[in-house]
Amino acid sequence: xxxxxxxxxxxxxxxxxxxxxxxxxxxxxxxxxxxxxxxxxxxxxxxxxxxxxxxxxxxxxxxxxxxxxxxxxxxxxxxxxxxxxxxxxxxxxxxxxxxxxxxxxxxxxxxxxxxxxxxxxxxxxxxxxxxxxxxxxxxxxxxxxxxxxxxxxxxxxxxxxxxxxxxxxxxxxxxxxxxxxxxxxxxxxxxxxxxxxxxxxxxxxxxxxxxxxxxxxxxxxxxxxxxxxxxxxxxxxxxxxxxxxxxxxxxxxxxxxxxxxxxxxxxxxxxxxxxxxxxxxxxxxxxxxxxxxxxxxxxxxxxxxxxxxxxxxxxxxxxxxxxxxxxxxxxxxxxxxxxxxxxxxxxxxxxxxxxxxxxxxxxxxxxxxxxxxxxxxxxxxxxxxxxxxxxxxxxx
Amino acid sequence: xxxxxxxxxxxxxxxxxxxxxxxxxxxxxxxxxxxxxxxxxxxxxxxxxxxxxxxxxxxxxxxxxxxxxxxxxxxxxxxxxxxxxxxxxxxxxxxxxxxxxxxxxxxxxxxxxxxxxxxxxxxxxxxxxxxxxxxxxxxxxxxxxxxxxxxxxxxxxxxxxxxxxxxxxxxxxxxxxxxxxxxxxxxxxxxxxxxxxxxxxxxxxxxxxxxxxxxxxxxxxxxxxxxxxxxxxxxxxxxxxxxxxxxxxxxxxxxxxxxxxxxxxxxxxxxxxxxxxxxxxxxxxxxxxxxxxxxxxxxxxxxxxxxxxxxxxxxxxxxxxxxxxxxxxxxxxxxxxxxxxxxxxxxxxxxxxxxxxxxxxxxxxxxxx
Numbered sequence: 001x002x003x004x005x006x007x008x009x010x011x012x013x014x015x016x017x018x019x020x021x022x023x024x025x026x027x028x029x030x031x032x033x034x035x036x037x038x039x040x041x042x043x044x045x046x047x048x049x050x051x052x053x054x055x056x057x058x059x060x061x062x063x064x065x066x067x068x069x070x071x072x073x074x075x076x077x078x079x080x081x082x083x084x085x086x087x088x089x090x091x092x093x094x095x096x097x098x099x100x101x102x103x104x105x106x107x108x109x110x111x112x113x114x115x116x117x118x119x120x121x122x123x124x125x126x127x128x129x130x131x132x133x134x135x136x137x138x139x140x141x142x143x144x145x146x147x148x149x150x151x152x153x154x155x156x157x158x159x160x161x162x163x164x165x166x167x168x169x170x171x172x173x174x175x176x177x178x179x180x181x182x183x184x185x186x187x188x189x190x191x192x193x194x195x196x197x198x199x200x201x202x203x204x205x206x207x208x209x210x211x212x213x214x215x216x217x218x219x220x221x222x223x224x225x226x227x228x229x230x231x232x233x234x235x236x237x238x239x240x241x242x243x244x245x246x247x248x249x250x251x252x253x254x255x256x257x258x259x260x261x262x263x264x265x266x267x268x269x270x271x272x273x274x275x276x277x278x279x280x281x282x283x284x285x286x287x288x289x290x291x292x293x294x295x296x297x298x299x300x301x302x303x304x305x306x307x308x309x310x311x312x313x314x315x316x317x318x319x320x321x322x323x324x325x326x327x328x329x330x331x332x333x334x335x336x337x338x339x340x341x342x343x344x345x346x347x348x349x350x351x352x353x354x355x356x357x358x359x360x361x362x363x364x365x366x367x368x369x370x371x372x373x374x375x376x377x378x379x380x381x382x383x384x385x386x387x388x389x390x391x392x393x394x395x396x
Numbered sequence: 397x398x399x400x401x402x403x404x405x406x407x408x409x410x411x412x413x414x415x416x417x418x419x420x421x422x423x424x425x426x427x428x429x430x431x432x433x434x435x436x437x438x439x440x441x442x443x444x445x446x447x448x449x450x451x452x453x454x455x456x457x458x459x460x461x462x463x464x465x466x467x468x469x470x471x472x473x474x475x476x477x478x479x480x481x482x483x484x485x486x487x488x489x490x491x492x493x494x495x496x497x498x499x500x501x502x503x504x505x506x507x508x509x510x511x512x513x514x515x516x517x518x519x520x521x522x523x524x525x526x527x528x529x530x531x532x533x534x535x536x537x538x539x540x541x542x543x544x545x546x547x548x549x550x551x552x553x554x555x556x557x558x559x560x561x562x563x564x565x566x567x568x569x570x571x572x573x574x575x576x577x578x579x580x581x582x583x584x585x586x587x588x589x590x591x592x593x594x595x596x597x598x599x600x601x602x603x604x605x606x607x608x609x610x611x612x613x614x615x616x617x618x619x620x621x622x623x624x625x626x627x628x629x630x631x632x633x634x635x636x637x638x639x640x641x642x643x644x645x646x647x648x649x650x651x652x653x654x655x656x657x658x659x660x661x662x663x664x665x666x667x668x669x670x671x672x673x674x675x676x677x678x679x680x681x682x683x684x685x686x687x688x689x690x691x692x693x694x695x696x697x698x699x700x701x702x703x704x705x706x707x708x709x710x711x712x713x714x715x716x717x718x719x720x721x722x723x724x725x726x727x728x729x730x731x732x733x734x735x736x737x738x739x740x741x742x743x744x745x746x747x748x749x750x751x752x753x754x755x756x757x758x759x760x761x762x763x764x765x
Contacts, residue, residue: 025507025510132651181637
């Protein structure tokens, strides 16, 4: 009996070792093509074209390319009528199994975005390997394929650059989950941040021979079709309104006198209250934030609270204008509730919402929106007046 | 029951029941009809389950040392006992099949798509067989370890997900009205709470039967709270999507991303599921074998284990054609189908026992009858 028990343990461990290797699904790392990003486009004939960007693992560590000809990444494209077919066609061209669990970025070409993203979303949410955390972006005025093929020497994989830019860019990135939630919610339309591919100018030297990316503007969707972009100011206002703004920038004229004062915005928050009175729906947007003076090209001595209060006022006014401009643009030009006002109404006045949700698209355009801003300038930096000014130039 | 020499500590019993409750129900969306209001359903369901549990616990306390089936035998005679044994054997067998099937579906969807389901089933069930063969005492001690892991993992995941919490997802409260919430609550009462009726076959083995009622209610409460926390957590992270996903917790784990390096922790969710599924399958198998031991001439449960395991694997393959069927069955058929086992039979036994003042719950005779 004792012998039997002693034999049993190694046998059991052996069996466990055999089984935990993953059976039929074992996959060695050197059999995988690690997809870092995928660009999606629409062909002339309506087929999808997907371009995936893979890392080349051996070139990741230390071996930065000396002559510039060795890429750290590889791209492959394929077309198909459905996304699965596209993926399958791509697989046929690859020596390794496609592995998308680490994909962090999904970019959608402008063409496809304008055609509509309704049919894309299911594939990504149904697949157990795609993470809903994947960032989604629209390529403004370009194709996803071009973006995937563009080089970016600062990072090993170019798509990583875009992802990092999204993280750094002062806003909370929009993920696949956000898009899906906004698309399925009744009083809300999704938005995505956009990325632009800046082509190198011919003949320019010194870093001018690679492409650059620029992120910032927000792509507006209606009925899951791209219908336009917000400009930078509106995008910042949008991010603030929806609580996605981590840090922002604002320049206000210095009063009195020439020059401008640049503020960075931190700890921004927003609260939206909805009101229903006699069938009239109105929204009250309450924005709060803290500002830091980063630059002062005027002549003000900012140790004087009167000046700071004045700047606060001007800044608040400017933020309010931007916000109202955003609301007006969205209500009148796009008519798509990307601000999520319907959702707010749903949460705060469910009964009123149930009554008007079928007609929401029209009511949204007519809704009255008021804005008030509560901005506090907490810090003015290391100095009161600009140091280079002579005593008599400073406005105390 | 054939073998009453085994003794389970109250703690071990509690752990076993808690894992049984939480194991598989933590991974799939409960009361998904109620959307983000499922937490209300869970609260109501937990309270409702007290009534259900009261019945079988009371019955077991009236006859200390006897399982539900033995009590049926005392009250209605040996043939009734055999019929009841057959019924409960079937019920726990069926439950075991469902647990295995949904486990295999999950594993083959998210982790091992190419591995034949048969292999997954055999690997799982052989461990289950081993544990069930070792007896309820061993299983109770296993559960303690599993419970510790589930709690630790749950706490860690809460911390990791907390930065993605969006409390506006929970508004408005009662979005779809009371109807769906109550519907969700009834589903929760039968799955997973009502299934604890199987523990009426194990209750006689615990050391302090007099404290069983408090223990069971505490466990139901803890189980309810665990489900509540998990459900709310998933809703806070995923929003409305939470109630539409099939393996919500797994999806929520996939969403974790912290500081650029803490990514892809979803295997934790798989491990939780495996452990919970293991304990639940074990309990089902054990109870089924014990019930058969009452019905059939062989009075020990162990000889029945291997055939039952083989049958469970076999039947789990053809009980449904697709995962869709299993979801529909779990939602619309299971609550009604379970009603006699979870409520009617124990209730009838309790009523008869109380009306005819039977029972041996005198303090002097803990093993009477």
